Amino acid sequence: MTTQTAIDRRNFLALMSAAAGTAMLATPAWAQFGFNGDADPILVWDTLNRAGFHVTADQSSGGNCLIMTSDNQTLLIDTKFAHLGGALLADAATFAGSPDKLDLTLINTHHHGDHTGGNALIVPHATSYAHKNAVKRIKTQLDTYKQSAKSGPAQINRTKGSEAQLKLAMKAADASDSWTRADIAPKNRVPNEGMSIAVGSTKIDMHHFGRGHTDNDLIVHFPEHNIIHTGDxxxxxxxxxxxxxxxxxxxxxxxxxxxxxxxxxxxxxxxxxxxxxxxxxxxxxxxxxxxxxxxxxxxxxxxxxxxxxxxxxxxxxxxxxxxxxxxxxxxxxxxxxxx
Ligand SMILES: [Zn+2]
Known part of the structure; x- marks a missing residue:
């Protein structure tokens, strides 16, 4: 999108300070955390054979996410579980080059909690989209996301996640009490007819083909790159x-x-x-x-x-x-x- 949605830097620094286990310092937190353009992402991503596309496809962490960067803008599809929202935001910044460059767009493919759990940590920093029925349903799931965030650190320990994942999950658990419906609900409602947007120079078509897996499924199509995220x-x-x-x-x-x-x-x-x-x-x-x-x-x-x-x-x-x-x-x- 051309809309200016540069990330709220103060919140991002707080999040990254938690990840790095440091207090907020004058030195940019992402520098301490290794955000120098070639830092390792926190989650495991496969790089697709098309420029700028990265996908998580492990079965233990919720629905498959996609991150695409194009001309200094970044797209994230879906947000896994509540305790992984911070890791997704950090990884989006890593792929973008640095938090200063993170001009983020979010699309939720549908309302299920393993695709929208991390919304509270993403929606406030992004231009966000979901099908109109998904937005309604996501708003009713606030308490579920809070509970999910609170159980996140234990979940990371069970699955032997990294130290960086654990610190971000603990931060999400602490923050979850203050989450509101405004924090989790995508701001732009996609109608049944679908919608097309641009992220950077990349065209993105969001299609809704009626009820299927849910009453709010979106298919995200990149026609110029011949890539489709089907959601569930x-x-x-x-x-x-x-x-x-x-x-x-x-x-x-x-x-x-x-x-x-x-x-x-x-x-x-x-x-x-x-x-x-x-x-x-x-x-x-x-x-x-x-x-x-x-x-x-x-x-x-x-x-x-x-x-x-x-x-x-x-x-x-x-x-x-x-x-x-x-x-x-x-x-x-x-x-x-x-x-
Ligand atoms: Zn689903």
Missing amino acids: LVFAGLHPFFDPTARVTAIGWIKSLNKILELCDKDTIVIPGHGQVGSTQAVQNQLDYMTQLIEHVQTELDNGKAKAEIKAMSWDFMDGLGFESIRERAIIAVCVELE
Whole structure:
């Protein structure tokens, strides 16, 4: 965006001082912290084979984030869990070169807490976007984010996260009592028709193809770079998460996936909501999963099987997928939808 959204430097310095374990000093905190343009990021990022794009795709830290830098502006897609917001902000600054240069735009792909948890530490410093239904839902999740932040340090210890992650998580836990709805809710509501913006010289199309994984899914498309972040409409190599409270619909999900395929070709880089970065095949695999799930469940319902029996079933197309613990949820949700 061309709107001036340079980061609030005072807050950023406080955050980075906490990370560096120092009081605020006259020396720029990011210098002590190693922000000299080639510092190591705090989270693990894969650099895509297209200039300026970085992705986190590990399965333990929430939804996959993307950071893109273009002409001194920076885009962040999604914010993982509450205790990781500080790390994402720091890493955005690292990729931008320094906090002074961080002119940040945030897009949330949907409202789920593993994609919006870090919003409180990002939204106040960014031009922010989400689907209009997501903004409403995010506002109701304030207490969840606060609780998540408070359990963050223990979570970092459990997963053997780095010292820098731990210090930022402790800072987030301390700050969480003061978080407000204004801090977590993206300021710009994307309508059903979608919206196009520019970050630096890069065009970004946000599409909404109706209800699918939730009632507020956004697909983020970089047409000039042939890259798509699908949000949770694609779980790569994993069972997809069905959430009835989010108005999930397998039939709508299929419609959305077909629309995504229209944007793809053989060279498209697909960043799923969860799982490894891949190609158009990841979208096709998700479409095949949904199609077969509906077919099998319909067959069993037609055979007079009870929901309790059907949910215990598994079919070939489900073999070898991760997130096994949410397989039953998917089957039950499709039973309810088809009944
Ligand atoms: Zn989700």
